[in-house]
Amino acid sequence: MMPYMILNVSGLQGASKKSFLPLVSSVIAATTAGRRIVETAGAPVYLFPPADVATELLEPRDDAWSVCEWKGVATYFDLVVGERRSEAAAFTYADPFDDLGRGYADIAGWLAFYANRVDAAFVGAERVRIRSVNSRL
DSSP: OOOOOOOOOOBBBTTTTTEEEEEEEEEEEEEESSSEEEEEEOOOOEEEEEGGGGGEEEEEEEEEEEETTEEEEEEEEEEEETEEEEEEEEEEOOSSOOOOOSSSGTTTOEEEEEGGGGGOEETTTEEEOOOTTOOOO
8 A cells, every 4th residue: 555645736836726745644745835837748747845845754766767858857756654665656856957948947856746656646625536548537
């Protein structure tokens, strides 16, 4: 079973709800100052300022990274609470590209979480529904 995470976002650029991530009975992230990134293919990504995340629950992974042509290199973290571990549940762009002036430099070090790697995620009071890639709904 994955750690319990609630993602709840408000006061975000492009969002009007509060974001939070509870893990089991604790909150792993809560913010009213996050950011929402909407891209062509995929669900919106909600980013949390590091000060609003229980970063002591995150363990960096040396074996996991990816590259976005717009934002640069993402590095990943396992989410660990007690004996529970959710692998690569969070990611960050430590030094994002900003050569096109799209503001990605502003999200340097901010954290995003995969809602499908936790028990629950919310945007405001609305629970995030995980859809398969092949889903039409």
